[in-house]
Amino acid sequence: MLHNDPIAALTPEVIEWRHHIHANPELGFNEHETARFVTEKLRAFGFDEVHEGIGGTGVVGVLRSGTGARAIGLRSELDALPVVEKTGLPYASRNPGVMHACGHDGHTAMLLGAARLLSQSRAFDGTVCFVFQPAEENEGGSMRMIGEGFFKRFPVEAMYAVHNWPGLRLGTIAARVGPQMAAVDTFELTFEGLGAHAAMPQLGDDPILAAGAFVQAVQRIVSRSVDPQSALVVSLTQIHGGNVGNIVPGKVCLQGTCRFFELGHSDHCERLIGEIARGIAAAHSLNAALDYKKGYPPLINTAAATARAVEAAAATVGRENVSTEFSPSLGCEDFAFMVREASGCYAWIGVGDVGPGEGLHGDRYVFNDEIVPTVLRYYVNLVEQTLPGKDIEAAG
Incomplete structure (x- = not known):
């Protein structure tokens, strides 16, 4: 210069x-x-x-x-x-x-x-x-x-x-x-039921088991519910539950994000995350609460x-x-x-x-x-x- x-x-x-x-x-x-x-x-x-x-x-x-x-x-x-x-x-x-x-x-x-x-x-x-x-x-x-x-x-x-x-x-x-750049939505999901001693799990429910099932099942949104050529990422970023080594907790919270370019994916993700969570909760005799927030647009x-x-x-x-x-x-x-x-x-x-x-x-x-x-x-x-x-x- x-x-x-x-x-x-x-x-x-x-x-x-x-x-x-x-x-x-x-x-x-x-x-x-x-x-x-x-x-x-x-x-x-x-x-x-x-x-x-x-x-x-x-x-x-x-x-x-x-x-x-x-x-x-x-x-x-x-x-x-x-x-x-x-x-x-x-x-x-x-x-x-x-x-x-x-x-x-x-x-x-x-x-x-x-x-x-x-x-x-x-x-x-x-x-x-x-x-x-x-x-x-x-x-x-x-x-x-x-x-x-x-x-x-x-x-x-x-x-x-x-x-x-x-x-x-x-x-x-x-x-x-x-x-x-993509749009981003965030969500927080809670599975809640009865805790129990780890030696007597039949006396309670197991939200950790439900959370594990949800982590796997939620990826069907990306792999099976949208066109494979349409960009969509659903990522679980946090799981919190329990604080004692011999107690099955009564509540587990998960957090995650959905990222996409097509605006219609926002409502689609919110609906399917809710449906999957409620289905898993019912199968595990738990309650599910979803807080889905629409974030930055593309x-x-x-x-x-x-x-x-x-x-x-x-x-x-x-x-x-x-x-x-x-x-x-x-x-x-x-x-x-x-x-x-x-x-x-x-x-x-x-x-x-x-x-x-x-x-x-x-x-x-x-x-x-x-x-x-x-x-x-x-x-x-x-x-x-x-x-x-x-x-x-x-x-x-």
Whole structure:
């Protein structure tokens, strides 16, 4: 890179911001210090407006240039995860049991970097909203922002976001029209009856036996009730029951998730999980109680916004390094609510291969700082190409 390249010049400072945020992680809706850090930066950059407390602890910076009426939004996440960090980094988490194990520290720092670059150049015509969202991981922070009137206060034609993506080749960007991330529902199931001494099981019921039967039977939903070419995953993630070695407990609780792209699978899973649970409970003389919660919808990139994102990506890394045809992920992302509301595009930024425990949500996950200049350039290209200044538009 040229020495006078403003992106190359800013990159080391953005990495410093990232390391600071990483060392001071905060969980969803408690990102007070992170939000304060972001707010101070945006004000120092000379933003036209800086709004705090959006959707709890969210921050929105508004940057205007020229006279254009069009507006777009760029979004990153503020929250960390309840993970004990084992990276051994010099800037590792100072908050025990909390870790930026997904890269939100990098996403926030890079969006701040783009904010600084665009506030200095203002080489666009219109409005850009820089959205720093709380509680992406589990609490649905974007849904809360929307519920509190985010899009009425900050009307935009499309929202854009990126996520670092382990396993995708370094130096590549991937975005596809249609589903890029899956929907997710969660459920909690309880089998309850009479406990008994382990030596006299005939005097009670056995919810552990019922739970074992359910773990096996519930997979018929995936293998026998939907088209094999339709993506669906039903995963049991927790089983809790008993606390004494010689007592059959009276209650066992199970938790799990369902992930899919087709919206109809939500009602289908809820119905069949209930039917299977009630059937097994009846066979074991137990009661079954199901609490099924509909979660994040699928993240479906819209055509026009994705076309703009792909053009910006091609200008950033070269068209040969932009992927638009690939299998979506069955992971979930609450940016789905924003795209559903306003259209938009979510892009993956390749960080290369990683080892066990070093991927997203792993306790040895390390954000790849090599992608920082790529994302800064992508955001600048996206804004300047989507909201071209008068001189650029005339030249085109």
